[in-house]
Amino acid sequence: MSEYPQIFRVRQTFERPLVEDIPAEVEDQLGRLSLQTRLQPGQTVAITAGSRGISHIDTIIKAVVDHFKRLGAAPFIVPAMGSHGGGTAAGQREILASYGVTEAFCGCPIKASMETVIVCQAEEGFPVHFDKFAWEADHVCVVGRIKPHTNFVGDIESGLMKMMLIGLGKHDGAKVYHRAIRDYDFGQIIRSVGREVLANCNIIAGLGIVENSYDETAMLSAVGPEELEEREKELLVLAKRWLPRLPFETVDILLVDEMGKNISGTGMDTNVIGRKFGWHSAGPGETPKIGNICVRSLTHETHGNAVGMGMVEFALTRAIEQMDVDVTRINSLTGGEPPPP
Numbered sequence: 001m002s003e004y005p006q007i008f009r010v011r012q013t014f015e016r017p018l019v020e021d022i023p024a025e026v027e028d029q030l031g032r033l034s035l036q037t038r039l040q041p042g043q044t045v046a047i048t049a050g051s052r053g054i055s056h057i058d059t060i061i062k063a064v065v066d067h068f069k070r071l072g073a074a075p076f077i078v079p080a081m082g083s084h085g086g087g088t089a090a091g092q093r094e095i096l097a098s099y100g101v102t103e104a105f106c107g108c109p110i111k112a113s114m115e116t117v118i119v120c121q122a123e124e125g126f127p128v129h130f131d132k133f134a135w136e137a138d139h140v141c142v143v144g145r146i147k148p149h150t151n152f153v154g155d156i157e158s159g160l161m162k163m164m165l166i167g168l169g170k171h172d173g174a175k176v177y178h179r180a181i182r183d184y185d186f187g188q189i190i191r192s193v194g195r196e197v198l199a200n201c202n203i204i205a206g207l208g209i210v211e212n213s214y215d216e217t218a219m220l221s222a223v224g225p226e227e228l229e230e231r232e233k234e235l236l237v238l239a240k241r242w243l244p245r246l247p248f249e250t251v252d253i254l255l256v257d258e259m260g261k262n263i264s265g266t267g268m269d270t271n272v273i274g275r276k277f278g279w280h281s282a283g284p285g286e287t288p289k290i291g292n293i294c295v296r297s298l299t300h301e302t303h304g305n306a307v308g309m310g311m312v313e314f315a316l317t318r319a320i321e322q323m324d325v326d327v328t329r330i331n332s333l334t335g336g337e338p339p340p341p
């Protein structure tokens with residue numbers, strides 16, 4: 001019988017920029033845009049809220065709502081999360097509530113619907129979908145986290161531009177765009193559709209959120225529609241710099257306590273586990289190279305969505321039993337991937 005391997009504890013220390021007073025910073029950032037010059041008292045403003053587990057997202061959304069109220073506008077919240085929540089309005093409301101984003105806390109209505117309006121045809125020939133409630137609003141403020149995408153590489157990845165496509169496109173739009181990405185590429189489609197949304201959908205502002213390696217709010221940056229695309233590129237550079245990383249280039253077995261859509265679009269962040277370009281192994285040049293991954297459970301906030309389970313070699317029975325097959329299947333097929341076994 002071989003000896004049990006030596007075990008030791010490793011402590012990592014990362015760069016840690018931090019926003020100390022989130023409501024004050026939101027107010028300062030949005031105040032710099034002088035939005036009172038772009039809207040009239042009483043006009044409606046749709047504020048987006050996504051399905052990712054963003055630190056203090058309830059506080060951030062509430063602060064955005066408060067800013068527009070101070071300007072005399074009538075803000076409301078729309079779920080911007082594609083097909084998540086089982087592709088239903090009730091499911092998306094439930095996801096927001098699990099993050100503390102409620103009408104009572106934020107002080108404004110939440111208008112949830114899977115219905116979209118076809119705004120125009122993209123240059124590539126497919127329809128551009130946009131959330132019906134957001135389309136009917138006088139203005140739209142896009143709020144979201146900017147970070148490296150789990151499947152694509154470029155100067156724009158996951159952030160405000162993607163939310164204007166996949167998030168506000170709802171289930172119907174998400175299906176169209178994911179197919180288009182396969183026919184073209186992520187960078188082309190995100191720019192093509194994003195620019196159509198900016199030109200046609202009354203985007204008044206964006207609020208980019210960047211987190212540090214400890215999942216804390218590192219930076220908040222308000223941007224006008226005319227600078228949204230360029231500013232997102234700059235924020236992505238910071239997001240990649242502050243991304244946490246495992247301290248080893250090779251790993252035999254990685255035990256993952258929890259996975260879920262609130263953590264990453266693929267349940268586990270492929271930028272961290274090194275499987276961005278391979279289902280069961282790291283791609284060329286990727287690190288860390290992990291032999292086997294074992295998932296111990298799903299997060300409560302994922303609401304049974306087990307997308308990404310197909311990347312792992314082992315999962316505890318508990319994790320399998322926590323999976324909602326229908327919710328997982330809808331999200332997997334919308335994204336153009338088969339559901340996990």
